[in-house]
Amino acid sequence: xxxxxxxxxxxxxxxxxxxxxxxxxxxxxxxxxxxxxxxxxxxxxxxxxxxxxxxxxxxxxxxxxxxxxxxxxxxxxxxxxxxxxxxxxxxxxxxxxxxxxxxxxxxxxxxx
Amino acid sequence: xxxxxxxxxxxxxxxxxxxxxxxxxxxxxxxxxxxxxxxxxxxxxxxxxxxxxxxxxxxxxxxxxxxxxxxxxxxxxxxxxxxxxxxxxxxxxxxxxxxxxxxxxxxxxxxxxxxx
Numbered sequence: 001x002x003x004x005x006x007x008x009x010x011x012x013x014x015x016x017x018x019x020x021x022x023x024x025x026x027x028x029x030x031x032x033x034x035x036x037x038x039x040x041x042x043x044x045x046x047x048x049x050x051x052x053x054x055x056x057x058x059x060x061x062x063x064x065x066x067x068x069x070x071x072x073x074x075x076x077x078x079x080x081x082x083x084x085x086x087x088x089x090x091x092x093x094x095x096x097x098x099x100x101x102x103x104x105x106x107x108x109x110x111x112x
Numbered sequence: 113x114x115x116x117x118x119x120x121x122x123x124x125x126x127x128x129x130x131x132x133x134x135x136x137x138x139x140x141x142x143x144x145x146x147x148x149x150x151x152x153x154x155x156x157x158x159x160x161x162x163x164x165x166x167x168x169x170x171x172x173x174x175x176x177x178x179x180x181x182x183x184x185x186x187x188x189x190x191x192x193x194x195x196x197x198x199x200x201x202x203x204x205x206x207x208x209x210x211x212x213x214x215x216x217x218x219x220x221x222x223x224x225x226x227x228x
Contacts, residue, residue, distance in 0.1 A: 034216065034217070036219075041203065041224060042221055042222060043116075043118075043205045043207075043219035043220050043221045043222045044205075044219045046217075046218060049216060087155070087156075089217075099146065099161055100146065100158070100207070100217055101158060102148075102155045102156040102157070102158075103155065104155050
């Protein structure tokens with residue numbers, strides 16, 4: 001299982017772009033990279049997933065370099081409601097026997 | 113995304129009693145169920161993995177006789193905390209997985225257990 005490393009915490013202000021980078025040096029060929037958001041007393045919520053290059057959806061972008069040993073979650077123009085913990089997960093869900101192991105996550109605090 | 117429910121959302125019980133937590137996948141069939149536990153200010157910790165119709169596989173350090181998992185159907189799994197103690201107070205989260213080709217894992221809303 002690929003281990004992930006993220007900054008423990010980040011601070012930002014409303015309206016700014018926030019980039020959270022995750023290191024996953026031993027990512028396997030078939031592994032996907034998935035980011036989740038978690039608010040207190042709630043389950044993790046899926047944000048975005050990618051395999052390589054760039055993926056964009058209505059809430060975020062995910063940048064993955066060619067070597068795939070890291071990835072960056074980009075949140076455009078954050079608001080106070082984006083204050084949460086963000087988890088980067090790496091794994092291959094298609095094969096049998098996978099299990100998702102969470103790292104420590106990044107605690108993002110958005111200030112007014 | 114997939115719709116997952118947990119019941120109850122929170123429960124308070126006395127020490128020594130058993131508590132059952134239900135997890136349902138409402139719009140897909142879950143062949144695999146993951147159960148996590150999360151203590152305050154900490155990350156999610158995987159407790160066990162179960163496949164429909166078979167016994168659960170527990171992570172190291174998780175007592176299988178204390179945390180009973182039943183995955184009898186493709187839409188329902190239960191976690192029973194037996195003889196609960198205050199140290200079992202935590203946030204329990206399920207994650208049913210169905211279509212293995214989607215590569216996306218969804219999580220339940222969680223159950224807050226407080227043992228007095």
